[in-house]
Amino acid sequence: MRKVALAAVTAAFLLLPTPVLAKGEGVGLWMEGTVSNVEGNGKNIRLVLTGRFWLEQYRDQERSVVELDGRRGLPATVTQATPFFAMTADWGGGAVRGPGTLLAILRAAAQHGRIVRFEFVDAQLAFGRDGSLTVMRAGIIRATDHDLR
Numbered sequence: 071m072r073k074v075a076l077a078a079v080t081a082a083f084l085l086l087p088t089p090v091l092a093k094g095e096g097v098g099l100w101m102e103g104t105v106s107n108v109e110g111n112g113k114n115i116r117l118v119l120t121g122r123f124w125l126e127q128y129r130d131q132e133r134s135v136v137e138l139d140g141r142r143g144l145p146a147t148v149t150q151a152t153p154f155f156a157m158t159a160d161w162g163g164g165a166v167r168g169p170g171t172l173l174a175i176l177r178a179a180a181q182h183g184r185i186v187r188f189e190f191v192d193a194q195l196a197f198g199r200d201g202s203l204t205v206m207r208a209g210i211i212r213a214t215d216h217d218l219r
Contacts (some may be wrong), residue, residue, distance in 0.1 A: 095128050096127070096128060097125065097126065097128075098125070098127075098189060099124075099125055099126075099189070099190040100123070100124050100126065100187065100188070100189055100190070101119050101121065101122070101123045101124075101140070101144065101146070101187070101190070101205075102119075102121050102122055102185060102186070103119045103120050103121015103122060103140060103185060104119070104120050104121060104179070104180075104183055104184070104185055104186070105117045105118065105119050105120075105176050105180045106120065107180075108176045108177050108180045110173045113149045113150070114147055114148070114149060115147070115149065115150075115173050115176060116147050117145075117146055117148070117176060117180075118143045118144065118145050118146070119140060119143070119144045119146060119186075120140060120141060120142075120143050120144075121140050121141075121144075122138065122140050123137070123138045123140050123203055123205075124136065124137040124138070138203055140203070142202070144202075144203055144204070144205065145204050145205070146204070146205035146208065147205065147206060147207055148188075148205065148207075148208050148209065148210050149172075149208075149210070150170070150171065150172035150173070150209070150210060151191050151192075151209035151210055151211040153166050153211070154166065154167050154168075154171060154172060154210070154211060154212075154213075155167070155211065155212045155213075156175060156213065156215035157187075157212050157213065157214055157215060158214075158215070158218050158219070159214060159218075161187070163218075164212065164218070165218060167215075171215075172210055172213060175213055175214070176213075178216070178217065179214070179216065184214075185214070186213060186214045186216075187213070187214045188210045188213040188214070189210065189212045189213075190205070190208040190209065190210060190211070191209045191211045192209045193205060193208035193209075194206040194207045
């Protein structure tokens with residue numbers, strides 16, 4: 071009888087919904103600044119961002135931020151993630167966009183000297199001995215599109 075009760079409790083535990091992380095918990099990787107040397111090669115886009123990189127972590131509604139100065143330029147190799155969201159300049163709205171949109175957004179930003187912000191997913195970063203940062207590979211899930219209205 072005891073084994074049956076234990077099995078029933080275990081089965082109920084496994085079948086009931088389990089708690090998940092509260093909304094907003096986790097880690098985010100971001101860059102913001104002007105872009106230059108934008109080159110597309112298949113799905114890969116190489117660029118240099120002059121601005122800032124930051125890592126944001128939320129734990130129990132508390133925000134922690136580590137920011138790196140990128141005024142010397144931060145080289146990055148990125149791809150357009152799926153889905154991809156083009157965001158308005160104030161990030162108050164956005165739209166899902168298809169393949170190739172990120173490259174067009176980055177080229178326009180480089181041409182007009184506009185500040186662009188983007189959020190990374192699946193990033194691989196390399197930190198140099200000289201304090202430099204290189205984004206070796208990352209998907210961009212959201213980016214500023216100054217032409218989006």
